[in-house]
Amino acid sequence: KCTYCDFWLPHLLALGQGVRRLHVSAAFNAKAKVSMSRFEPSNYVSYEKLNENVNIVRKRLNRPLTLSEKIVYGHLDDPVGQDIARGHTYLRLRPDRVAMQDATAQMAMLQFISSGLPCVAVPSTIHCDHLIEAQIGGAKDLARAKDINAEVYNFLASAGAKYGVGFWKPGSGIIHQIILENYAYPGVLLIGTDSHTPNGGGLGSICIGVGGADAVDVMAGIPWELKCPKVIGVKLTGKLSGWTSPKDVILKVAGILTVKGGTGAIVEYHGPGVDSISCTGMATICNMGAEIGATTSVFPYNHRMKTYLEKTGRGDIASLADHYADLLVPDPGCEYDSIVEINLDELKPHINGPFTPDLAHPMADIGATAAKNGWPLEVKVGLIGSCTNSSYEDMGRSASVAKQALDKGLKCKAAFTITPGSEQIRATIERDGYSKILGDVGGMVLANACGPCIGQWDRRDVKKGEKNTIVTSYNRNFTARNDANPATHAFVASPEIVTALAIAGTLDFNPEVDYLTAANGEKFKLEPPSADELPKLDFDPGQDTYQHPPAEGGSKLRVDVSPTSTRLQLLEPFDKWAGGDLEDLQVLIKVKGKCTTDHISAAGPWLKFRGHLDNISNNMLIGAVNIENDGINKIKNQLTGEYGGVPDVARHYKANGLSWVVVGDDNYGEGSSREHAALEPRHLGGRCIIVKSFARIHETNLKKQGMLPLTFQIPADYDKIRPDDKISIKGLANFTPGKPLSAVVKHSDGSKDDFQLNHTFNETQIEWFQAGSALNRMKELQ
Numbered sequence: 001k002c003t004y005c006d007f008w009l010p011h012l013l014a015l016g017q018g019v020r021r022l023h024v025s026a027a028f029n030a031k032a033k034v035s036m037s038r039f040e041p042s043n044y045v046s047y048e049k050l051n052e053n054v055n056i057v058r059k060r061l062n063r064p065l066t067l068s069e070k071i072v073y074g075h076l077d078d079p080v081g082q083d084i085a086r087g088h089t090y091l092r093l094r095p096d097r098v099a100m101q102d103a104t105a106q107m108a109m110l111q112f113i114s115s116g117l118p119c120v121a122v123p124s125t126i127h128c129d130h131l132i133e134a135q136i137g138g139a140k141d142l143a144r145a146k147d148i149n150a151e152v153y154n155f156l157a158s159a160g161a162k163y164g165v166g167f168w169k170p171g172s173g174i175i176h177q178i179i180l181e182n183y184a185y186p187g188v189l190l191i192g193t194d195s196h197t198p199n200g201g202g203l204g205s206i207c208i209g210v211g212g213a214d215a216v217d218v219m220a221g222i223p224w225e226l227k228c229p230k231v232i233g234v235k236l237t238g239k240l241s242g243w244t245s246p247k248d249v250i251l252k253v254a255g256i257l258t259v260k261g262g263t264g265a266i267v268e269y270h271g272p273g274v275d276s277i278s279c280t281g282m283a284t285i286c287n288m289g290a291e292i293g294a295t296t297s298v299f300p301y302n303h304r305m306k307t308y309l310e311k312t313g314r315g316d317i318a319s320l321a322d323h324y325a326d327l328l329v330p331d332p333g334c335e336y337d338s339i340v341e342i343n344l345d346e347l348k349p350h351i352n353g354p355f356t357p358d359l360a361h362p363m364a365d366i367g368a369t370a371a372k373n374g375w376p377l378e379v380k381v382g383l384i385g386s387c388t389n390s391s392y393e394d395m396g397r398s399a400s401v402a403k404q405a406l407d408k409g410l411k412c413k414a415a416f417t418i419t420p421g422s423e424q425i426r427a428t429i430e431r432d433g434y435s436k437i438l439g440d441v442g443g444m445v446l447a448n449a450c451g452p453c454i455g456q457w458d459r460r461d462v463k464k465g466e467k468n469t470i471v472t473s474y475n476r477n478f479t480a481r482n483d484a485n486p487a488t489h490a491f492v493a494s495p496e497i498v499t500a501l502a503i504a505g506t507l508d509f510n511p512e513v514d515y516l517t518a519a520n521g522e523k524f525k526l527e528p529p530s531a532d533e534l535p536k537l538d539f540d541p542g543q544d545t546y547q548h549p550p551a552e553g554g555s556k557l558r559v560d561v562s563p564t565s566t567r568l569q570l571l572e573p574f575d576k577w578a579g580g581d582l583e584d585l586q587v588l589i590k591v592k593g594k595c596t597t598d599h600i601s602a603a604g605p606w607l608k609f610r611g612h613l614d615n616i617s618n619n620m621l622i623g624a625v626n627i628e629n630d631g632i633n634k635i636k637n638q639l640t641g642e643y644g645g646v647p648d649v650a651r652h653y654k655a656n657g658l659s660w661v662v663v664g665d666d667n668y669g670e671g672s673s674r675e676h677a678a679l680e681p682r683h684l685g686g687r688c689i690i691v692k693s694f695a696r697i698h699e700t701n702l703k704k705q706g707m708l709p710l711t712f713q714i715p716a717d718y719d720k721i722r723p724d725d726k727i728s729i730k731g732l733a734n735f736t737p738g739k740p741l742s743a744v745v746k747h748s749d750g751s752k753d754d755f756q757l758n759h760t761f762n763e764t765q766i767e768w769f770q771a772g773s774a775l776n777r778m779k780e781l782q
Helices: 003-015 017-027 047-061 067-073 102-115 138-148 150-163 175-182 197-203 212-219 246-257 272-276 279-292 303-311 315-323 363-373 392-407 423-431 434-440 495-504 604-609 613-619 646-655 676-683 696-704 715-720 763-771 774-781
Strands: 035-037 040-044 090-093 097-101 124-127 166-168 189-192 206-209 224-227 230-237 265-270 296-298 338-343 350-352 360-362 379-385 415-419 443-445 468-472 488-492 582-590 660-663 686-691 708-712 726-730 741-746 752-758
Touching: 047 067, 047 315, 067 090, 067 206, 067 265, 067 296, 097 102, 097 175, 097 212, 102 124, 102 150, 102 212, 102 774, 124 175, 138 150, 150 166, 175 189, 175 197, 175 279, 189 197, 189 212, 197 206, 197 279, 197 296, 197 303, 206 296, 212 224, 212 696, 212 774, 230 246, 230 272, 246 279, 246 338, 246 350, 246 360, 265 279, 279 296, 279 303, 279 392, 303 315, 350 363, 360 363, 379 392, 379 495, 392 423, 392 434, 392 495, 415 434, 415 495, 423 434, 434 443, 468 495, 582 646, 582 686, 604 613, 613 646, 613 676, 676 686, 676 696, 686 726, 696 708, 696 763, 696 774, 708 715, 708 741, 715 752, 763 774
Parallel strands: 097 124, 097 189, 124 166, 189 206, 230 265, 230 338, 265 296, 379 415, 379 468, 415 443, 468 488, 582 660, 660 686, 686 708
Antiparallel strands: 035 040, 090 224, 350 360, 350 488, 582 726, 708 752, 726 741, 741 752
């Protein structure tokens, strides 16, 4: 008991936040240190340092700060000297930790091995969640994955042990759920090699998706660069109720901002409506913020986060966060670059799709809209879970809907799958009876993994090319993403809405107003779902699936990669810039319309090659639409005159010493953080990507690999380029930040065009280009 606090605290509170902050810092400096996680007891939460940096920056800028700014600027490498201008300057940051999923960790660890460094400089983890294919059920699918992927799992486990990286074994769960349960906390700055890393924003963290090369920088102890984000405020008023869920908030926001409306910005939720959303509900909203192109999303610290921290065994962090509570919320009077307002009292359940996550429809409208557009009304499969919606509350609300159907003698008309987000969630919903209810209504529980959400789904109920509808509680619904069938119409909704639609079997069922027919012929309406936010008992941790790095270090351990492996391949350095302009680059493909990282480097069955650059490169741009013929993976080889697959033509050009360029449309590279979409073009002889605009992560990934991501200064210049053109990039001898480059386009009829190309390179990034890649530059500086 602190008599000093008893006497002074009421007076200090009356004097305002600034005085209270100083008092808190002094009074609790002597407290026992609090570990960042139970797995790393010697790494501590450092609110004192965060607070110190925030005070420096606030004084320099002489204005109130948003929460996003506090956490980001609080992790500046040089808070005193860093130039700070939202949307313009590049920040040099010191993240607290790194997380990698197994599909991207392979290339990240191969790059780290190439760096020659003995051990990671910050706490880092690998999570095995992407390589498990959904086929016949959780246990059997997991056993099959362990067998098929043994070489990759052994590589990641041994590399983790050697270099000091924690390893979550297959079956442990999806990376973002594991982070929320164990590693995220208010005020932490975490980077992860997956685009849905922002999930941690539901716990007041700034969690940002990056490519593997960015992760290598942080693991190597190098300051990490991020263009200073703008901040979009989303003010929530009212209260969630009835069928409306946290998922409907982000479905609505996606409809407002579109797939590129958040590019270059952090989305910061605030307002009185925040307190009506659970911590895991906030995580859902932040997770799907990736679908609007946002750098990340975040919520302010509140009692819902405190309760979640306590329930997941981190009450000591919650107590410390309470003492620094004013540091973990936006300053009064802070300003946002733009504001979106949503009244939760008026928000209705939504469903988004098909083929893009920003095509938003109120549930009341989807039936008529589907009929008008010829979208199939029959729901073939309902799929709940994934990293976006697999919390205890999500499963409980879905079970609440399923129980009502069972009580009336009904089961799902559609096929129905359930993906638990983690082993802890799986074990707890099994203990508490949710799994049985969901199984009894017709559901199949899949492995604790990404599964169909990322295309790891051995779907057999429809043929490829057969038009059909599925509904999911996932985050992304690009063409062919879930099942490799371009005719599948995928819609995204909350788990409870998906469950209701799976029971009804039709897309035009609105549970708010429509009736079902019970087994005895009676008409009945589903009541709005209800469920506990967190289990009444403690979470059941299930099986122990974590491998600690050896306490004695890994210097004596070996990591072997077979030269004959088809799954893993050690990396060779990319060639350096030759010193002149890039002359007569052949247009490989002029891409028409949307081109996501799924189009550039498909997932699904290709995931098995994520550690082998040459083999994975055989999927480069095979999903992109060629403007010349509207064909997919069919382009003309300008050397032979014959048509072939995009990777095949690229390999032929490379073998004949012909460098090439890709021309693309708006928001090129949206979607996943996969750096393979940048590595593959570089590996196959590409030098430049010219588009109308880029998605943030993909643009950075291209820079990291020594590519030139450039944008048309006048977007209409896209129309000047023909599929058989040759393009020269001029001005590289004087390549400087802010100065455009120029393009000279030679047409096959002898005519020419020229125009300006913009870029976002800073001085450090130009050095990456000149060295051939960021990894090459790192080695030069060692």
